[in-house]
Amino acid sequence: MSFTLRGLAFEDIETIGRLENELFPTDAWPLEMFYTEFFQPDTRRYIVAEVDGAAVGYAGVMVIDTTADIQTIGVLPRFEGQGIGRAMLTELLDEARRRGAETVILEVRADNPRAQQLYARFGFEQIHTRRKYYRDGVDAWVMRLVLAPAEGTA
Numbered sequence: 001m002s003f004t005l006r007g008l009a010f011e012d013i014e015t016i017g018r019l020e021n022e023l024f025p026t027d028a029w030p031l032e033m034f035y036t037e038f039f040q041p042d043t044r045r046y047i048v049a050e051v052d053g054a055a056v057g058y059a060g061v062m063v064i065d066t067t068a069d070i071q072t073i074g075v076l077p078r079f080e081g082q083g084i085g086r087a088m089l090t091e092l093l094d095e096a097r098r099r100g101a102e103t104v105i106l107e108v109r110a111d112n113p114r115a116q117q118l119y120a121r122f123g124f125e126q127i128h129t130r131r132k133y134y135r136d137g138v139d140a141w142v143m144r145l146v147l148a149p150a151e152g153t154a
């Protein structure tokens with residue numbers, strides 16, 4: 001199976017909303033949130049992973065000053081475990097570096113070891129726990145990565 005990554009287009013948003021409901025049944029973003037994010041390209045970048053022309057994953061980052069925040073990342077269950085998550089996170093971290101970020105933070109459910117392990121492999125460390133952060137009462141881990149400078153900018 002091969003996949004490609006590209007920037008999120010306005011026309012993708014309804015599809016991404018459907019993926020969101022499938023991937024995050026208790027914490028899904030309303031569709032308006034994706035539109036709001038989409039229309040802030042100065043501080044946001046969203047990408048879509050495609051297989052055979054269909055969106056199977058998406059991810060986004062916000063960068064303000066020197067701090068980046070991974071807003072979301074998800075891959076449909078039948079396409080997991082094939083490197084799409086890793087590729088999207090790599091792309092978002094590259095984008096964060098290009099935009100001058102020095103640190104990256106994210107929140108992840110305390111009961112989501114798979115995502116935590118993905119982040120840990122990139123060097124993210126848990127720095128804080130937000131008690132009962134999610135709608136169903138589950139804690140959030142706040143994880144942080146200190147970025148190495150982009151090549152050629154040191």
Ligand SMILES: CC(C)(COP(=O)(O)OP(=O)(O)OC[C@H]1O[C@@H](n2cnc3c(N)ncnc32)[C@H](O)[C@@H]1OP(=O)(O)O)[C@@H](O)C(=O)NCCC(=O)NCCS
Binds near residue numbers: 074083118
């Ligand atoms: C977390 C998530 C984005 C990872 O996406 P993915 O495409 O499966 O990730 P990858 O295929 O790049 O795999 C990442 C790592 O997980 C490992 N992995 C593969 N299958 C796995 C499995 N069944 N269980 C645990 N780890 C697995 C891979 O070996 C890979 O390790 P590596 O980077 O050392 O090679 C995806 O599982 C997902 O969308 N989960 C539901 C939504 C979610 O929880 N999002 C995160 C919110 S904070």
